[in-house]
Amino acid sequence: MAFDLSSPSTLFSQHALTTGAQVSDLGHSEIHPEGLYHLLRQTSCYGKPIYITENGVADAQDQCRPMFLVNHLRQVWKAIRDGVPVKGYYHWPLTDNFEWAEGWNLRFGLI
DSSP states (O other), X not given: OEEOTTOGGGTSEEOOOOTTOOBOTTSSXXXXXXXXXXXXXXXXXXXXXXXXXXXXXXXXXXXXXXXXXXXXXXXXXXXXXXXXXXXXXXXXXXXOOOXXXXXXXXXXXXX
């Protein structure tokens, strides 16, 4: 994401995906577990406990969700091992739910 003053229709944002990157069913977000690690390291400078409250992926066929979970939790473990005060991880979400833009079409819950 980048700020784009010439694009008010997208709330002044510019969105670009890395060529060949794995993406969610929505096609607008990359799956990048290492990014979670880097974010946790950056935010640890505040000295506050960190709770990851939404981390998940839209994946109707459950083709990438298992590795998504393993790879992201591996990065959380790595951050904890490096001294980052991660106190909780909550998958997004437990069950599928209604999304205003997509209705019931997205499948991203564990159940």
